[in-house]
Amino acid sequence: MKFIEKSTVEIRCIVIGVSAGGFDALDRLVTKLPLDFSFPVVIVQHRIADNDGYLAQHLNLKSASVVKEVIDKEPICAGIVYIAPPDYHLLIERGLYFSLSKDDKVNYSRPSIDVLFESAADIYRQACLGIILTGKNQDGSMGLAQIVAAGGTAIVQDPQSAIASEMPRAAIKKVPTAAILNLSEIADYLTSLEKRQKS
Amino acid sequence: MELSEIAEIEIDVLLEAIRRRYDYDFSHYARSSLKRRINGLLVKEKLDMPYQLIPRILYDEEVFNRFLSELSVTVTEMYRDPEFFSNLIESIFPVLDTYPYFKIWHAGCATGEEAYSLAVLLKEAGLLNRAKIYATDYNNKSIDIANQGIYSAENIELSNKCYLKAGGKHSFSKYYTEHYDAIKFNDELRNAITFAYHNLVKDGVFGEMNLIICRNVFIYFDKELQNNVLRLFNESTVSKGFLCLGSKESLRFSILKDKFNTLSEANSIYRKKD
Ligand SMILES: C[S@@+](CC[C@H](N)C(=O)[O-])C[C@H]1O[C@@H](n2cnc3c(N)ncnc32)[C@H](O)[C@@H]1O
Numbered sequence: 001m002k003f004i005e006k007s008t009v010e011i012r013c014i015v016i017g018v019s020a021g022g023f024d025a026l027d028r029l030v031t032k033l034p035l036d037f038s039f040p041v042v043i044v045q046h047r048i049a050d051n052d053g054y055l056a057q058h059l060n061l062k063s064a065s066v067v068k069e070v071i072d073k074e075p076i077c078a079g080i081v082y083i084a085p086p087d088y089h090l091l092i093e094r095g096l097y098f099s100l101s102k103d104d105k106v107n108y109s110r111p112s113i114d115v116l117f118e119s120a121a122d123i124y125r126q127a128c129l130g131i132i133l134t135g136k137n138q139d140g141s142m143g144l145a146q147i148v149a150a151g152g153t154a155i156v157q158d159p160q161s162a163i164a165s166e167m168p169r170a171a172i173k174k175v176p177t178a179a180i181l182n183l184s185e186i187a188d189y190l191t192s193l194e195k196r197q198k199s
Numbered sequence: 200m201e202l203s204e205i206a207e208i209e210i211d212v213l214l215e216a217i218r219r220r221y222d223y224d225f226s227h228y229a230r231s232s233l234k235r236r237i238n239g240l241l242v243k244e245k246l247d248m249p250y251q252l253i254p255r256i257l258y259d260e261e262v263f264n265r266f267l268s269e270l271s272v273t274v275t276e277m278y279r280d281p282e283f284f285s286n287l288i289e290s291i292f293p294v295l296d297t298y299p300y301f302k303i304w305h306a307g308c309a310t311g312e313e314a315y316s317l318a319v320l321l322k323e324a325g326l327l328n329r330a331k332i333y334a335t336d337y338n339n340k341s342i343d344i345a346n347q348g349i350y351s352a353e354n355i356e357l358s359n360k361c362y363l364k365a366g367g368k369h370s371f372s373k374y375y376t377e378h379y380d381a382i383k384f385n386d387e388l389r390n391a392i393t394f395a396y397h398n399l400v401k402d403g404v405f406g407e408m409n410l411i412i413c414r415n416v417f418i419y420f421d422k423e424l425q426n427n428v429l430r431l432f433n434e435s436t437v438s439k440g441f442l443c444l445g446s447k448e449s450l451r452f453s454i455l456k457d458k459f460n461t462l463s464e465a466n467s468i469y470r471k472k473d
């Protein structure tokens with residue numbers, strides 16, 4: 001894969017933003033991650049407010065990695081897939097733990113992808129990998145641009161392969177240098193990253 | 200030095216200016232949220248950089264008040280998380296009932312909805328006349344609203360639904376009078392609660408509590424400040440007293456994790472060990 005050349009810096013955190021069509025996309029991506037994956041994976045999936053943790057339970061059952069909804073002040077550990085709880089913004093703090101917030105919606109969303117990505121860019125700088133998947137709005141474009149501005153890496157799901165193409169399209173427009181891949185290519189890339197950093 | 204690091208210095212200096220000028224210390228609020236709030240205020244004040252706020256805040260108290268409002272997110276509602284309240288009725292009310300007299304502290308009560316919600320349920324359980332209830336916040340504007348006990352009637356249907364879900368036995372409307380588009384709680388409820396200013400960052404213990412409720416406040420603090428406030432709560436609870444946090448907040452990552460038992464993980468209800 002051509003875009004990988006730049007990743008001589010070590011990646012320390014992977015953040016993923018996804019909206020409409022996300023259940024399916026995450027089902028195909030998260031379940032492919034190997035056991036003992038060397039990175040924390042942090043996901044914002046737009047959902048209705050009174051969802052009771054079903055997504056995390058479902059993915060946890062089907063994946064080799066532990067998948068869980070975040071609790072406030074939870075430390076960030078490699079190999080765990082974290083999902084923002086419904087109706088809270090999810091942020092990363094300097095001590096490498098999560099904080100939650102009930103602040104106003106951003107892009108009509110809480111959790112908002114931009115909020116997570118902005119804090120991830122701020123804390124992890126060039127060691128951050130941001131991924132935008134399927135969705136029907138524009139949340140996440142700004143945040144992805146901030147990740148790249150801080151020296152991090154950006155991947156966007158190929159809009160043609162996405163259930164909803166608006167969110168990936170908006171992200172590509174804002175971050176033209178992002179690598180554009182379909183879901184199985186993203187899964188392969190994440191796995192290769194694992195091998196590369198281990199060797 | 201990277202620009203982002205310089206921006207951190209700006210924020211540190213701004214917070215130090217506020218601490219010395221107004222005696223409010225935000226240095227241990229969760230930094231990433233705090234930065235977003237500061238950016239929100241910059242937009243409202245039509246400024247570009249955090250350092251530009253420094254002279255404004257130092258010389259104009261109104262700007263500081265706006266900063267404080269921005270930082271004290273007051274979103275709250277009647278019977279927020281109804282299952283939490285029904286859980287209280289089931290597992291804590293029977294214990295409170297064994298005391299001739301007990302104390303409750305709502306810390307970070309915002310505009311008071313949570314305290315009124317609980318007072319109504321205590322009343323229905325026949326416990327209200329034995330309760331001394333304190334409800335505190337560091338935002339005086341919110342405390343004023345709480346003291347008046349007057350709220351918009353706009354959400355009253357939802358409140359009634361949540362009241363029933365929480366285990367309310369009658370109709371919520373029994374506890375207030377309606378004037379046009381506002382409701383006012385009955386004197387009995389209003390007199391049962393003492394609303395007061397208290398800043399969790401710097402003010403100390405003011406009594407031995409049987410139950411402390413501090414929900415959706417810790418999410419705005421960093422780990423260190425959360426631990427300091429938990430130390431204060433630990434000193435403020437009687438042996439076998441109860442502590443309740445917000446639904447996504449937990450003692451699990453804190454210094455008190457071994458000093459309290461978990462009664463409900465989902466509703467964040469804890470009980471102090473002997
Ligand atoms: C989101 S509200 C929670 C209200 C209510 N407990 C609930 O859960 O619905 C958070 C409150 O914490 C208060 N707060 C923040 N920092 C505080 C401090 N240092 N001392 C006291 N109150 C504080 C804010 O003013 C705000 O009213």
